[in-house]
Amino acid sequence: MKFKGWVCLSVGWITLFLMGIDLFVVSPLLPFISEAYNVSSAMTGWMVTVFAVTYALFAPFFGWLSDKNGRRAMITFGLLLFVMSNILTAFAPSFFWLIVSRILAGLSVASITPLIYAIIGDIAPANRTGTWLSIVVSGHLTALWAGAPFGTLLEHFLGWRSVFVVMAMIGAILAIVNFNTWKYASKNDLTRNLLAGNLLRILGSVSVTTFWAISMYALYVYLGASLYYENRFSATQIALAITFYGIGAVLGSLISGQLTDRFGERNISKVTLIFLILILVCLGIFFSSGDWIYFFLFLWALVGYAGFTSYQARLAVEYSNERGIVMAWNNTALYIGITIGSMIGGYVITKWGYPSLPYVCSIAAILSFVLSTQKVKERKKEAVVSDS
Incomplete structure (x- = not known):
């Protein structure tokens, strides 16, 4: 059980670290993306804006869905969508499709990040909830200061598109890992409207x-x-x-x-x-x-x-x-x-x-x-x- 707990925490930490990288890596790459698509810096800034707005709007929907139908399927779906969105970001034929790709990325992260927090809360021992959550949260926070150097380094050697290709490859691996890791996570058996009187x-x-x-x-x-x-x-x-x-x-x-x-x-x-x-x-x-x-x-x-x-x-x-x-x-x-x-x-x-x-x-x-x-x-x- 102890080993299983560390596996769950490790998977949660790495998954949230990747989600954080996807969030924080875009800003230092904006000048190179602006040059590639011949658009202004203000326009490329919309990549960050549409990601954040999509995440904020759809995260509650995915949270509600996971409370009713289980978190494992939603997290796996999110990671597969994460792979597709980052591949599209890397090879978008136009700036329009680049923006579409970041909307899809926002959707994917909305169905992953809060649900990792929730599933860790589900499986953590009653007296260890704080410790378990703090460990996985640190994965997201590590990306806060590691995201920019990671992106800048890859861009220097392989170009900005390689950053999103690498994230897509890691995401594909994590989709399989998460699908197997959360196999035995408990599912909420409540059939009532979870928002009734609580919103x-x-x-x-x-x-x-x-x-x-x-x-x-x-x-x-x-x-x-x-x-x-x-x-x-x-x-x-x-x-x-x-x-x-x-x-x-x-x-x-x-x-x-x-x-x-x-x-x-x-x-x-x-x-x-x-x-x-x-x-x-x-x-x-x-x-x-x-x-x-x-x-x-x-x-x-x-x-x-x-x-x-x-x-x-x-x-x-x-x-x-x-x-x-x-x-x-x-x-x-x-x-x-x-x-x-x-x-x-x-x-x-x-x-x-x-x-x-x-x-x-x-x-x-x-x-x-x-x-x-x-x-x-x-x-x-x-x-x-x-x-x-």
Whole structure:
């Protein structure tokens, strides 16, 4: 059983790492793709936009479907669609088909990423849910800082199309591996409408993630530019700063799993949000402090992603019967938060400059904390009613 558990975690980690690579690898390749299809950089940027919008729209549908019909078939379907979409991206005869390929890629990842979270929540031992989820989440977070170097390296030696060919080949292997790995994963036997009376409560719960994402990405999207203009960092220093951030994110996710299983999902998710607020304020104070920024970026990611992972575990426990759709809605909430965060960040730097970003992010973290506290109280009230 122990060996089987490590197999499941390894497959989940690698699958989410590949999904993360597909998400983060496109941005550094945009100049080469723009040149290949003779279109502007703004036009090629739609590759990222249509992927994100498709993912956000369809993830809840696939989550709902997996709660009713099982996750194994949906994950396998998603990986096969992932293979097809990346082959089409590599060999698209026109820019139109390139955009179509990224829509299909968004569909494929929407039917994989949240369902991996859900199926790990399904099979994890009752007292190890946090640890198991933290391990697979770290796969996605590792891609956050490994995706760009991976794509840039392959492009340098083999051209940008090779990146998508390699991902398609790995995806084909993972389709077979996932199909066999989740063979004995339990299926939800409920035949009732899983959304009946729960949709508003679910949306309220995942709104915590939306404000968390704003608190992280309103600054992260503009991090490179802010370090350049406010700290006069070179390209090497900016890369080092992002590496510190990436390491903090992975460590935060892994540490969070252990703490969550020991002290409880609700406690850790709330405590990490409190620390996130404080660290963002400190980040604002020391924003132009030179080398100290590395330390605070590391702490910011460490605490921030510890909070994200612990909240994922909390949702998995509180919505055990609707785990697939809740994880999917939570991922949609994440993308909405990233989008809103980038818009807010752009407005803030225009009005008040880069040093104001951490303080604005801290306000979003406060709102996330307040929503998190309210949802806990509501759940307790429901538990009292059900017990009576």
